[in-house]
Amino acid sequence: MASLPGMPAPLASVIEHLSAMPGIGPKTAMRLAISMLEKNRHDVVSLAQSLHHLHEQMTFCERCGCFAEKHRCMICDAPSRNHALICVVEQAVDVLMLERMQTFRGNYHVLHGRLSPIDGMGVEQLRLKSLDARIEAGEVQELILATSATVDGEATAHFIARRYAAVDALKVSRIARGVPEGGELEYLDEYTLSRALDQRVTWD
Amino acid sequence: MASLPGMPAPLASVIEHLSAMPGIGPKTAMRLAISMLEKNRHDVVSLAQSLHHLHEQMTFCERCGCFAEKHRCMICDAPSRNHALICVVEQAVDVLMLERMQTFRGNYHVLHGRLSPIDGMGVEQLRLKSLDARIEAGEVQELILATSATVDGEATAHFIARRYAAVDALKVSRIARGVPEGGELEYLDEYTLSRALDQRVTWD
Structure with missing residues (x-):
């Protein structure tokens, strides 16, 4: 052409x-x-x-791994944010997507990948050492695992949850799965529906 | 965002x-x-x-109006092409599309628009003076009107055909309309089908 x-x-x-x-x-x-x-x-x-x-x-924040203009990103530098709450995501772009909500006030940690044997992504390829260091410093209270809802993303979440299971006073959570906002049951797959039923929340 | x-x-x-x-x-x-x-x-x-x-x-060829790097485009400059055969199109990009065939050996003339009263495009806005000049020079034998198959494109083709109707020894033609290559009758609109029937070609 x-x-x-x-x-x-x-x-x-x-x-x-x-x-x-x-x-x-x-x-x-x-x-x-x-x-x-x-x-x-x-x-x-x-x-x-x-x-x-x-x-x-442009570069990546040396602490959390998301996009930055200096060695530290604006989020890690902000005194108004909760540095004891870390949301773990796969890619830097996920941070931008989450920031659109403008409600999350914690910090992030970008893995720059997810466990995927087919793509040659193993534990060594994930940005875990810097996460270890942040947790060892004792300042983290909760780790929210926001890896994707795929098989690989789920495996990555499981791996990280196990890795830090023994850390004292560290809560590890996983983002909720279910029917997306505006989702009509008619058009949803059976796995999403099954997950939404299993993880139903008591009305109070 | x-x-x-x-x-x-x-x-x-x-x-x-x-x-x-x-x-x-x-x-x-x-x-x-x-x-x-x-x-x-x-x-x-x-x-x-x-x-x-x-x-x-980048600029436009001062003769035919298509994309060029100098004041003349490669097509107008090529001695191997038939300069007596001019294909009239609406936009410079149409020339690129036609050149993909690699079979047309004539020249082009880009109108840089089509008659469209709603968009304020009248006769004055079309590149017609340079076409007049090419025809007056007496070197053109055939004008193929390849404006689009829309109401405006059709009107433009009619206008140009009338404009040069009195020119001696100038043949004016219009590109064929009908079922596109690979077109299944089931999915075609009634106007295309009606045109394809009307303009049927005798099998020989």
Whole structure:
């Protein structure tokens, strides 16, 4: 697609780069590139600059592992947040998703993966040493396991729960599973329904 | 979305720019931005550079109006192509689509629009003067009207056909309409079917 006879090289180059991104096929890449040509020049240069700065200015928080601009992220640095409550997630993007709620006031710990023998992800690949250190420091009261509700995510949660089972005064919890908000029973799978029934909450 | 508490500014900036593109909502923009962070730095910088050069190095061919790197496009410059055969299209991207066939050996003429009173597109807005000039030069033998098969595209084709009806030795044609390749009758609309029946071709 990028090597068509009528396709000038600068356009072909943008299309090629865009189609290397996940979920963007050659047709979408072409549509995006054309729309960028039709946009005013300033907007496109501005996007180019923001991409240029992305890797330069971004890093991961050395404490919790989520996205940061300095060696510590804004969440770990905030005195108003509860540093004794740690929510454990698989990826840095999960933190952003949870922060959308604007109600959780604890801290995070990003594992940067989940146990997945098929993908070659074992215990060694997970960011666990820094979590060990945080717990050994004795400041953590509760660990909320917010790994995904997949087989691998569940296995990871089980592993972490077992790892810290013997730690005194450390509560380990798992995020609730059940019918999602707005979910109609008609369209839900049987596993979700079965889980929602099993873990029913007493009405009071 | 871009102003979440845990979202560092460089990432927010990329997301904001990406979501300004057509067909990219805030969620897709975020997914793309994250994937760029996870990609190696060189790829992202390389995309940034190609975007930087896009407007700088791209222009439209002054003769046919399609995308070009110089004042003349590669198609208009090619001695191997038939310059007496002109395919008239609405947008520069249509040329790229037609070039995918790799069988059409003529030239193009991009109108940069179609007659559309609702969108304020009238005769004055179409690139017709340069088409007049090409036809007056007496080198054109056939004009293939390849405007879209919409009401506006059809109106534009009619208008152009009338405009050049009196030109001697100029054949004006319109691309065929009918059942698309691989089209199953079951799923086609009645207008397409009716057109396909009306314009049936004798089997020989």
